[in-house]
Amino acid sequence: MSLPTAVRRRVFLGVAVAALIAAGCKPSGGGAGTGTDIPVGEFASLTGSEAAFGRASHNGTVLAIEQLNAAGGVLGKQFKLITEDNQSKDGESATAVKKLISRDKVVAILGEVASGRSLEAAPICQQYKVPQISPSSTNPKVTEMGDYVFRVCFVDPFQGTVMAKFAAKTLRAKKVAVLTDVGAPYSVGLGTFFKERFVADGGTVVAEQKFTKDDKDFKAQLTAIKSQAPDAIFVPAYYGQVTLIVMQARELGITVPLFGGDGWEAPELLQGPGAAAALEGCYFSTHFSPDQDSPRAKEFVKAYEAKFGAKPDAMAALGYDSALLLSDAIKRAGSAEPEKLRPVLAATKDFDGVTGKMTLNDKRNAEKSAVIIGIKGGKFVYTETVNP
Ligand code: PHE
Numbered sequence: 001m002s003l004p005t006a007v008r009r010r011v012f013l014g015v016a017v018a019a020l021i022a023a024g025c026k027p028s029g030g031g032a033g034t035g036t037d038i039p040v041g042e043f044a045s046l047t048g049s050e051a052a053f054g055r056a057s058h059n060g061t062v063l064a065i066e067q068l069n070a071a072g073g074v075l076g077k078q079f080k081l082i083t084e085d086n087q088s089k090d091g092e093s094a095t096a097v098k099k100l101i102s103r104d105k106v107v108a109i110l111g112e113v114a115s116g117r118s119l120e121a122a123p124i125c126q127q128y129k130v131p132q133i134s135p136s137s138t139n140p141k142v143t144e145m146g147d148y149v150f151r152v153c154f155v156d157p158f159q160g161t162v163m164a165k166f167a168a169k170t171l172r173a174k175k176v177a178v179l180t181d182v183g184a185p186y187s188v189g190l191g192t193f194f195k196e197r198f199v200a201d202g203g204t205v206v207a208e209q210k211f212t213k214d215d216k217d218f219k220a221q222l223t224a225i226k227s228q229a230p231d232a233i234f235v236p237a238y239y240g241q242v243t244l245i246v247m248q249a250r251e252l253g254i255t256v257p258l259f260g261g262d263g264w265e266a267p268e269l270l271q272g273p274g275a276a277a278a279l280e281g282c283y284f285s286t287h288f289s290p291d292q293d294s295p296r297a298k299e300f301v302k303a304y305e306a307k308f309g310a311k312p313d314a315m316a317a318l319g320y321d322s323a324l325l326l327s328d329a330i331k332r333a334g335s336a337e338p339e340k341l342r343p344v345l346a347a348t349k350d351f352d353g354v355t356g357k358m359t360l361n362d363k364r365n366a367e368k369s370a371v372i373i374g375i376k377g378g379k380f381v382y383t384e385t386v387n388p
Contacts, residue, residue, distance in 0.1 A: 168201055
C-alpha cells in the first residue's frame with residue numbers, strides 16, 4: 001500500500017531530521033528550494049482571540065501565492081505555502097517558526113500581524129538567517145530585532161503622528177484620554193507615540209488608563225476618564241476589546257468620539273447588538289481601504305472578492321503584498337537561498353504593492369501612506385489618505 005504524498009514527505013523529513021540529530025548536527029536554517037518547489041513558511045493567528053487578523057492576512061497570502069504559481073511561479077519553480085497556526089497564544093509563534101525552518105526548510109517566513117507575536121519569531125529567524133517579512137506588525141522593535149527582519153507596512157511613530165494630527169485638526173480635540181492594553185507591545189508603543197506628538201503639538205493628555213488582554217470590564221477606567229471630561233479618547237487596542245470599551249463608554253454616558261489605530265480593523269468590531277450604534281462617529285487609521293482609488297488596488301479587490309466572497313481589508317492586502325515582495329526578491333536575487341535574499345530584500349525600492357509603492361528604509365521598514373476610516377451608518381467609510 002502506498003502512503004499519500006504528504007504523509008510520505010513527513011516520514012522522509014522525520015527520518016532526515018532524526019539522522020541529523022543522531023549525527024550531532026543542529027538542523028540548519030532554511031533550504032534553498034532545491035526540489036521542484038520553493039517552500040515558504042507562514043505563521044498566523046488562524047484561531048483564538050485575534051483570528052480575524054490571522055485569517056484575513058492568510059487569505060491575502062494564499063491569493064498571492066496562487067496567482068504567482070498560475071503565472072509560472074519563480075525561477076521555474078512553484079511556491080509551496082506551509083502555514084502554522086499560533087492560536088493567538090503567546091509562546092506558540094517561536095515554536096511554529098522553529099518547525100517551519102528546521103522541519104520544512106522554508107526559504108522565508110511570512111508573519112505575523114500582531115507585533116507581540118512577530119517579536120517572538122524574529123530572534124529565531126535571525127538566529128537561523130531566514131528572512132522574516134511581517135505583513136502588518138507596526139511596532140518599531142520588530143525590525144530592530146535584526147537584519148533578517150523586514151516589514152511591508154509603516155511603523156507606529158508614523159501612525160501615532162497621523163492620529164495625533166487627526167485628533168487636533170478633524171476632531172478638534174484639545175484634551176484627550178488614552179486607554180492602553182499594557183500586555184501588547186503594539187498598544188503600549190502606539191499609545192506612547194500618539195501622546196508624544198499630541199502633546200508636542202500643544203494638546204493635553206488629561207487621563208491615562210490601562211488594562212490587560214483578558215479584561216472584559218472597563219468601567220473603572222472609563223469612569224476615571226469621564227471625570228476628566230476629555231474631548232476624545234484614544235484606544236490603541238485590538239478590535240475584540242475595543243467594541244466592549246466603546247459600548248461600556250456609551251453606557252456610562254460618554255458621548256465623545258473614541259479613536260484608534262489599525263488594531264480596530266475587523267468586521268467583528270461592529271458585530272453584536274448595539275456595537276455599530278456605539279461606534280458611530282468613531283475613527284481609526286489603517287493601511288488600506290478597498291474603496292481606495294488605485295487601479296492596482298481595484299484589481300486586487302476584484303480577485304479577492306471572487307475568491308473569498310468578501311472585500312479585503314488592510315491585513316488581507318498586506319498579507320498579499322508580503323508574498324509578492326518575497327517573490328520579487330527571489331526573482332531579483334536569481335536565487336531562493338535565504339542568505340542571498342536578505343541583501344536583495346533590504347534593497348527593495350519602489351516595489352509596486354496593492355497597499356502602495358514601497359521602498360524599504362535602512363531600518364527595513366516601508367515608508368508608506370496611511371488611510372483613515374470612519375464608522376458611519378454602521379459601515380467602515382474611507383475618510384482620507386495621509387502621506388508620510
Ligand atoms: N499593527 C498591529 C500590530 O502591530 C496589527 C494590525 C495590523 C492590526 C493591521 C490590524 C491591521 O500589532
